[in-house]
Amino acid sequence: MNSPQAHWLADGRRLHLNHGPIDLIVETFGSEDERRAAYEQAVARFQTILIELVEELPELRLPAFFLAPRDFASQTARRMEAAVMPLAECFITPMAAVAGSVADEILGAMLSGRRLDRAYVNNGGDSALHLGRNQSMTVAIAGTGNGMADRVTIRAEDGVRGVATSGWRGRSFSLGIADAVTVLARTGAAADAAATLIANAVDLPGHPSITRVSARDLSPDSDLGEQLVTQNVGALSPIEVDRALDNGLVVAEDFRRRGLIAASALFLAGEARICGSVALATPNKHQAKETAHA
Amino acid sequence: MSELAERFETHDPGEKQVAEKIRCDACPVMCYIADGRTGACDRYGNVGGRIVRMDPLTILDHAAETGGAVVPFVAEGEAWGGELVNTGRRFVTAIGAGTTYPDYKPAPFIVSQEVEGVDLVTVVTEGIFSYCGVKVKIDTDRHIGDETAIVRSEGEAIGHVTTGEYGSQMLSLGGVHHLTGGSKAEGRATCDALLNLCNRKPVELAIDGGATVIVEAGKAPVIDGKVEHRMRVGCGSATIGMFATQWRGLVDEVVVVDDHITGVVSEHQAGKVLGWEDTGIKIIGRRSTPGRYFKVSEPGLGWGGTTISDPLSILGDWNAKKGARPGLSLLMVSTTGEQFAYYELDNDLKPVEKPFPDRLQKSVGLIEDNCEPALCTVLFIGGAGGSLRAGVTENPVNLTRSVQGLKTYVTVGGAPVYVWPGGGITLMVDVTRVPEGAFGYVPTPALVAPIEFTLRRDDYVRLGGYEKEIRSVEDILARGGEYLNPRQGTGAPVDNPWPPLAQLRRAAANGAG
Numbered sequence: 001m002n003s004p005q006a007h008w009l010a011d012g013r014r015l016h017l018n019h020g021p022i023d024l025i026v027e028t029f030g031s032e033d034e035r036r037a038a039y040e041q042a043v044a045r046f047q048t049i050l051i052e053l054v055e056e057l058p059e060l061r062l063p064a065f066f067l068a069p070r071d072f073a074s075q076t077a078r079r080m081e082a083a084v085m086p087l088a089e090c091f092i093t094p095m096a097a098v099a100g101s102v103a104d105e106i107l108g109a110m111l112s113g114r115r116l117d118r119a120y121v122n123n124g125g126d127s128a129l130h131l132g133r134n135q136s137m138t139v140a141i142a143g144t145g146n147g148m149a150d151r152v153t154i155r156a157e158d159g160v161r162g163v164a165t166s167g168w169r170g171r172s173f174s175l176g177i178a179d180a181v182t183v184l185a186r187t188g189a190a191a192d193a194a195a196t197l198i199a200n201a202v203d204l205p206g207h208p209s210i211t212r213v214s215a216r217d218l219s220p221d222s223d224l225g226e227q228l229v230t231q232n233v234g235a236l237s238p239i240e241v242d243r244a245l246d247n248g249l250v251v252a253e254d255f256r257r258r259g260l261i262a263a264s265a266l267f268l269a270g271e272a273r274i275c276g277s278v279a280l281a282t283p284n285k286h287q288a289k290e291t292a293h294a
Numbered sequence: 295m296s297e298l299a300e301r302f303e304t305h306d307p308g309e310k311q312v313a314e315k316i317r318c319d320a321c322p323v324m325c326y327i328a329d330g331r332t333g334a335c336d337r338y339g340n341v342g343g344r345i346v347r348m349d350p351l352t353i354l355d356h357a358a359e360t361g362g363a364v365v366p367f368v369a370e371g372e373a374w375g376g377e378l379v380n381t382g383r384r385f386v387t388a389i390g391a392g393t394t395y396p397d398y399k400p401a402p403f404i405v406s407q408e409v410e411g412v413d414l415v416t417v418v419t420e421g422i423f424s425y426c427g428v429k430v431k432i433d434t435d436r437h438i439g440d441e442t443a444i445v446r447s448e449g450e451a452i453g454h455v456t457t458g459e460y461g462s463q464m465l466s467l468g469g470v471h472h473l474t475g476g477s478k479a480e481g482r483a484t485c486d487a488l489l490n491l492c493n494r495k496p497v498e499l500a501i502d503g504g505a506t507v508i509v510e511a512g513k514a515p516v517i518d519g520k521v522e523h524r525m526r527v528g529c530g531s532a533t534i535g536m537f538a539t540q541w542r543g544l545v546d547e548v549v550v551v552d553d554h555i556t557g558v559v560s561e562h563q564a565g566k567v568l569g570w571e572d573t574g575i576k577i578i579g580r581r582s583t584p585g586r587y588f589k590v591s592e593p594g595l596g597w598g599g600t601t602i603s604d605p606l607s608i609l610g611d612w613n614a615k616k617g618a619r620p621g622l623s624l625l626m627v628s629t630t631g632e633q634f635a636y637y638e639l640d641n642d643l644k645p646v647e648k649p650f651p652d653r654l655q656k657s658v659g660l661i662e663d664n665c666e667p668a669l670c671t672v673l674f675i676g677g678a679g680g681s682l683r684a685g686v687t688e689n690p691v692n693l694t695r696s697v698q699g700l701k702t703y704v705t706v707g708g709a710p711v712y713v714w715p716g717g718g719i720t721l722m723v724d725v726t727r728v729p730e731g732a733f734g735y736v737p738t739p740a741l742v743a744p745i746e747f748t749l750r751r752d753d754y755v756r757l758g759g760y761e762k763e764i765r766s767v768e769d770i771l772a773r774g775g776e777y778l779n780p781r782q783g784t785g786a787p788v789d790n791p792w793p794p795l796a797q798l799r800r801a802a803a804n805g806a807g
Contacts, residue, residue, distance in 0.1 A: 001736045002321050003489060020321030021334035047486065051737060054322040219334075220315040220326035 004050070006043045015039055019050045022102055024123050030116035038110045038119065045109030049076055049102060060095055061223035064088040076105040083189035086260055087197055093223040099172075100164050100192025103128035107188070121188075124171060126164040126195075128188035131156040139163055152184070160184040160262050164191035166199035167267075168230035173215050173222065177233045177244055178202035178268050181252075184276070185261045194252075194261045202248030202266055209234030241269045249273045316340050322737055415754045415764055417686045417747045424740040426676035427468025428491050429722070431459065432507060432515045433525045433668035435553060435629060437593025438463050439504025446500045450483035451476070455501060461525045465499070465509075467491070473739055485739035491672045492725045492733040492741065505595070511672035512726045518595060524665035526629035530557035530598065531586045533629055533661060538564040540657040541625065547573040548625045551608065551633075553591065553599035560617075561585035574618030574643075576610030598628035605635060612643040619643075625654055631661030671724065674706070674733070676743060678719040686747055692757035693747065694719055702749040703797035707732040709790050727790055748793045 004019040017024040026042050028035045052074035053060070059070065060077055066088040072078050079101035080094035087096075094101075103121040107128040110119060118137055119130040129137055136155040154160045165182045168174040174196070181199040185191035204210065211232035215224035218231075236244070245268050252264040252275040263276025314329045318338045325333035332339035339346050432438065438455070439445070445453045445465055453467030472484040490497045496510035508516035515522045527533055530552030538559055541548050548559040559565040560573045562585025579590035590608040594601030602608060605626040612618035620641045627634040636654060637645035683690035696702040697719050704711050704719065709727035714720040725733075734742035755761050 001319065001734055001742065003486075003735055020323050048482070051322050054324075057323070218328055218331055220328055 004047050006046065015042065017043065017046045017106070019046065022050055022123065024103070024106060024121055026106065026110070026121050027119065028110070028116050029118040030114075034114050034116055038114045038116055041112060041114070042106050042110040042121070045106055049074075049105060052076060053098070053102075060098070061093055061221070063091055063093050076101050079104055079187075079189045083187065083193040086258070087193055087255075090197070091227075092193065092197065095223040096196040097189040097193040099123045099126035100128065100162055100188030100190070103188040104162070123188070126188055126192045127162065129154065129161045129163065131161070154184065158184075158262065159186060161186055162188035162191035164188060164195040166192075166195035168199070168233070172196070173218070173224055173229035175200040175224075175227060175229060176203040176248065177210055177230055177236075178248060178266055180267045181248065182265045182267075183252075183261050184263045190260060194255050194264070198248050198252045198255070198264055198266065201251040202244050202268055204236070204240055204244050204247075207236070207240070209236065236269055238271075241271050244268055245271055245273045249275055252276075314340075314343055316343065316345055318345050320345070415749060415751045415759070417754070417759070419682065419685050419745060420734070420742050421676075421678055421682045421745040422736055422738075422740050422742050423676035423678075424474065424738060425470045426473075426488070426674065426741050426743070427453065427466065428488055428725075429456075429673045429675060430465040430467060430491070430509055431671045431673075432463045432465065432509065432517075432522075433461060433666070433670070434463055434515055434517060434522045435461060435526045435599030436463075436517050436522065436595050437504065437553065437599060438507055438517060439501030443504055444502040446502065447487040447497060448483040449500075450480045452480070452484040452487050452499075455504070467499075481739045485735050485741065488741055489733055489735050492674050492728075492743070493731055494672075494725060509670045509672070511670060513670060514668050515670045520595070522668040524630045524632065524662065525668050526552070526598070527631070527661050527664040528629065529555040530629055531555040531562065533557060533627075534559050534562045534585065535564045536664070537657055537661065538562070538568055538570070540660065541654075542568050542570070544653050544657070545625045545636075546571075546623045547575055548627070549575070549577070549605070549609075550627055550629060551590065551598040551600060551602060551605055552629045553593045554588075555582065556587045556590045556598075556608070558585045558587070572617035573622060573624075574613035574616035575624075576613065578608050578610050597633045598630070605633075606637070606645055609645065612639060612645075614643060625658075627658055627661065629661070630665050631658050631663075634658045671726070673722045674725050674728075674741075674743060675720065675722045676741070678721070678745060682745070683719070687754075687758040687760070689758040696749060696753065696757055697747070700800060701753050702747050703793055703800065705746045705748065705790075705793045707744040708746070708793060710793075710796065746793065748797045 002020065004017065007016045007018075008014070013027060015024075015026040017026060024046070026039065028038045030038075053076055056072050056074060056077045059072070060080060064070070064081060064084045066085055069085055070081055072081055077094065080097045083097035083101060084092045084094050100123070103123040103126055107119065107121045107130060110116075110121070111130055115132075116130060117132045118135050120137065121128045127139070129139075131137060131154065133156055136153055138153045152163075154163070162185045163182065164185075165180050166172065166174060167178045167180040168176065169179060176199045178199040181195050181202065183191040183195040183198065185194060210230060211234075212228035213231050214226050215222040215229045216226055218229065245266050248266045252261070252266065252273075255261045256263070256276050261276070263274070266273040266275070315326045318325050318327050318333045318340075320333070320338045321335065323334055325335075325338075327333045327338070327340040327345070329340050329343060441455055441457060443455045444451045445455060445467060452472050453465055453469070456464045456466040458464055468484055468488045473481050487497050487499070491509065491511060494511045496508050496513070498506060498508050500506045505518045507518075528536065530550035532555075533550040533552070534548065534557035538548075541559060546560075548557075550557040556577065556579060558575060558577060560570045560575065563583075565585065577587045577590060579587035582588050591600035591602045593599060596602045597605055612622075618639060620639055620643065622639045624637040624639070624645055625634065626637070634650065634654075635647055636650045637647050640646050683693045686693050693702065694717070697704055697713055698715075704713055704721055706721070706723040707728040709723050711721040711723040714722070728744075732744050736742060751764070754764075
């Protein structure tokens, strides 16, 4: 059985942590001593994180219910449950927040007792961020060639410490048809859970050109059970694309009004919707310059 | 034992098939994977009802004994056509072979090869060793801890200091009691430390009442933050014996400081033979025989493995009646030649340190040159249990007898092993001779090590081997095994003999062929 692995990426700045399905990219900014200590803490915490999750996996795969929060032994599992709890009026399991929660947990372990300017833990696109006073970080998002920014700058005062993306093309299953839904929230776990539900809501129920398969047929122990997950999306008319995005936007706006997320960007078939005020809609300066040049 | 470990231990053969879904046991998640899909990691998948692994099975290419560079080749599944470098001396190791725990079925690969006209088979599996550990030899004279002191990793007890050897301190780590007999944290820390040591990674070990040592197989030990460079050339007395002639005429007195036996040249037999004159020196310590003193100091991290930082502290008053005189010259040196100082007696017969003279530089350098580089060496020790042996033959005790009777050659990742005499198959292997990354673990916790048994095909069949499962190397290269992972070729470590030939020669030498 494979054990946790830690390697420097080729650039020598970023650390790659892998164990089973978890792949983390970790980078820190600050004094050399603090950075080294932070990386050591991250690696130390990483040794057992998957094993701890696996021990509670059967329960984590069961739906959460907002009236009956459960107690879990591991800190990461508690983060997962806490993140999905405000969303648990409809079907959701803590697994919707697993990637963000792992990122938060490792970031937390890494920052403990440390003084870093900035840091991030990127768990396959779901990231937890640390921003010291007056610091900012620029994050690339999947805003694909539709005039939207593909870079978002998050400043310390924005209160955003988590970025997550969900969609049927990604590694996890989605009930919806969004190419991608990116969410900015207070934690990686909160962003992850919200992105999952918003991406699920970008949908056209019963549409004939959408191929759906029972999650259990694809992955026998999926937490989604018999629910139909999207496997392919055929041609959609512009009106259908608008309708699907608007279905998702309703959910995103609801989450934002309730203070669960700071902002979200929804993408489908070259179209996009923006929810919230963070600089997501700012035109990409670099891109604008290139356009002018052309 | 954790819930996970219990599940691992109890999953029975029938459970592996859930319709056309398979349970992957590559990582603790243990996904069920549907046909044509990958698990949560995207690294392992189910292809036609079998788990396919991306990590390649390792096949060693042994260079012909006449020499010549070994060029590694990589075989990727179907694409492998056998057209790359092939010395004809391939050996399918158990690295990446997959394990068959609890060994209810034949080992993953049973490979046949014809060598010098004799059909040999090699049975290859990744064994799960619940009973295992490592013996660590740390080349240093420094005192790193008392015998039987507890050795800790990540704060957990994982072993103890055992009897020291000449110029080396020894640790005995792991074993079933630390792995599964203590707390979960103890088992996990032990398993981690063993795995890292076996895979040649550095591990920090803290000894109760002693030093903190960073051990990495094949590298110099780091003791309390200081890299140990050299082994001592001998004890203080032996050093006197070796170098007395070199010092004759260059200096009036030489003291070799050592935590075991400190030597004094003017009193030592070696000095007397050369006609060395008395100097009136007085060593504070227990005199053993002339010129040899025990216990000049407690063991420590100072000069020659003592606690001494000022060597003069082991000297008493100089006696004028026995030859002490102003201007008398004194060399003090440690057994590795790393510490040395030069003194002359003043008018009050007190030694005063002087610049180190060129004339003595050579002899001090010679001591250092005669010291071998200090290394950490790690031997994996494990017992091949009943279930592992059952994967080799239907009648496991036959395998034990065959190994003990030298009819079966045992290797770990192609590396030769020492098999302990007596019952069972308890083996030791130098981890630096095993290809890198060959060791793994299961959360029981226990280590997974590749193990291969090479023996004559007819012997194998006779002892109840799985004859129907025997396949050629070419077939395995072309088709792989249960895990259908790509095959990876790599040069065998140059010192390792090609196992089939090693067995054949040994059998011939023992008249067992």
